[in-house]
Amino acid sequence: MKNREIAQIGKNNWICTDPDNLQYANELSKKVFEIKQFKREDFPLQFNSIIKDPYNIDAYIDINKYWVFDTICVSEYNYESLYDLVCHYYSFSEMEELIKNEEYMILAECIFEQENELY
Numbered sequence: 001m002k003n004r005e006i007a008q009i010g011k012n013n014w015i016c017t018d019p020d021n022l023q024y025a026n027e028l029s030k031k032v033f034e035i036k037q038f039k040r041e042d043f044p045l046q047f048n049s050i051i052k053d054p055y056n057i058d059a060y061i062d063i064n065k066y067w068v069f070d071t072i073c074v075s076e077y078n079y080e081s082l083y084d085l086v087c088h089y090y091s092f093s094e095m096e097e098l099i100k101n102e103e104y105m106i107l108a109e110c111i112f113e114q115e116n117e118l119y
Helices: 054-059 079-086 092-100 104-115
Strands: 005-009 012-018 023-029 032-038 067-073
Touching: 012 032, 012 104, 023 104, 032 104, 067 104, 079 092, 079 104, 092 104
Parallel strands: none
Antiparallel strands: 005 012, 012 023, 023 032, 032 067
């Protein structure tokens, strides 16, 4: 499991789920998450000189046009469609274990990565 730290973004507490890709999740309910990821290729300045701390990114960037957003409801996916998205990261038995352990944020992150424009 990835190291997850709380990042204050706007008025919400977001968890940095992938500091390399500047991806964050905000839990709305047990199986519903807002996910957002920074669109590096759209940022007009030299990226690495601006962003130094992925856990405090709003101090640098708060313009929504530089982010891809989605709200993921894990319960909207049956096992087959969920596995079609998760299989890029986990085996079927690992996916079942994530569900058993109620690791829905990880599943939402996988869904986001497979369904948005950045991947």
